Amino acid sequence: MAQAQDTTVDGEGDESVIIVTGTSLRGEQFQAKAPVDVFTEAEIKEAGFATITDLVRNIPANYGSEANVASFTQNNTLGTAQINLRGLGLGATLVLINNRRMTFSGTFANDGSQFVDINQIPLSLIQRAEVVKTGASAIYGSDAVAGVVNFVTRQDFDGIEFDGQFQTTTEDSQEDITLNFLAGFGSDTTRLTLAGTYFDRSELRFTDREFTGRGTEIEIATAKPGSFVLLAPPQNPAFAGAPVRVPLVDPSCTAAGGNPIQTPGGGFCQVSTRDQFALVPSEERVALWADLRHEGPGGFGAFLEASYSESKASLPRCPERVRRVP
Missing domain, CATH: 2.170.130.10 (TonB-dependent receptor, plug domain)
Structure with missing residues (x-):
């Protein structure tokens, strides 16, 4: 709805000012403030x-x-x-x-x-x-x-x-x-x-702190150094007669400071790996x-x-x- 009013401006002639008091424009129905x-x-x-x-x-x-x-x-x-x-x-x-x-x-x-x-x-x-x-x-x-x-x-x-x-x-x-x-x-x-x-x-x-460096037991490593498993009879003469699908001690175990051990399940390298990790x-x-x-x-x-x-x-x-x- 609009209403026209007459007004006089100093130094000028009459002007018509339209004051809008309502419209039929559709407003936004779904407005919400986001936190x-x-x-x-x-x-x-x-x-x-x-x-x-x-x-x-x-x-x-x-x-x-x-x-x-x-x-x-x-x-x-x-x-x-x-x-x-x-x-x-x-x-x-x-x-x-x-x-x-x-x-x-x-x-x-x-x-x-x-x-x-x-x-x-x-x-x-x-x-x-x-x-x-x-x-x-x-x-x-x-x-x-x-x-x-x-x-x-x-x-x-x-x-x-x-x-x-x-x-x-x-x-x-x-x-x-x-x-x-x-x-x-x-x-x-x-x-x-x-x-x-x-x-x-x-x-x-890990080894920089006493309570994380000493651990509660010596880990048994299964890689680098650790143990490996042959999936087929070896072609390398150095491994002639080695059992297949049974864990074998890594030859580098002793040189790396580990302790080779034999268990009923196979051979493993007993070595601490804590100095290989960082907190x-x-x-x-x-x-x-x-x-x-x-x-x-x-x-x-x-x-x-x-x-x-x-x-x-x-x-x-x-x-x-x-x-x-x-």
């Missing part, structure tokens, strides 16, 4: 996070991600961090940066799915993190079944900022070194923001980010975002004494 958690820059600093991985671990709705330091829960994902809202899978959460999709990591998760490695983002660059904890696939697509996480970067920072952290828990523990920097320059129309993170973590082996693998990571923005006349604007990241993670190599002897 959103926001982690601000101040909250991130007050929490004392060293890396963005620490931030991810503290998102209440995030569980099931492979962003751990234990080498037993991560295989191809060593050195990476992901978001897994409500445990629906690493590929079910959409990750955005400044409202744009981030690229997938070059590796894949234990279940074969692709994911976004958020270790590509320097922590000093984050202004806030917005977490939509409900499914948003109707808006964003199937990669947002579990929800959406949007990282908003700092674009108005002016100056240079450095910080570093050194973390260790006990005398026999890994050591973490983290270095962050942030720099911002420019004018009212053009701004350049640079950010970077360097992270280095030392290795922690925490070593990691080294570099993440760099550059953001250039320009605002021209008439509302024209342009921006350029560039990032570089390199991550290395390694498990302990097999010691010389347990390598197979020719």
Whole structure:
């Protein structure tokens, strides 16, 4: 319904003003507010996070991600961090940066799915993190079944900022070194923001701690060195007369520091393999980010975002004494 009224404007003639008090336009019938958690820059600093991985671990709705330091829960994902809202899978959460999709990591998760490695983002660059904890696939697509996480970067920072952290828990523990920097320059129309993170973590082996290094018994190894089974009569004269389908002691057992034993079920090599495993693998990571923005006349604007990241993670190599002897 509309009603016309006459009005007089100073210096001008009569004008008709139409005031709309109601329309027959159909409104949205199904509107609902999605629950959103926001982690601000101040909250991130007050929490004392060293890396963005620490931030991810503290998102209440995030569980099931492979962003751990234990080498037993991560295989191809060593050195990476992901978001897994409500445990629906690493590929079910959409990750955005400044409202744009981030690229997938070059590796894949234990279940074969692709994911976004958020270790590509320097922590000093984050202004806030917005977490939509409900499914948003109707808006964003199937990669947002579990929800959406949007990282908003700092674009108005002016100056240079450095910080570093050194973390260790006990005398026999890994050591973490983290270095962050942030720099911002420019004018009212053009701004350049640079950010970077360097992270280095030392290795922690089973044998570095007494209660994990000694064990309760000596393991019986079945490979490298250990035992093997012949599936057919051997062609090699060195194994002439060896029984078929019965475990045989690896010839390298003694040279590797093991103890050959014979049981009714066959021969085995009794050797400790604890020094071949790590509680925490070593990691080294570099993440760099550059953001250039320009605002021209008439509302024209342009921006350029560039990032570089390199991550290395390694498990302990097999010691010389347990390598197979020719």
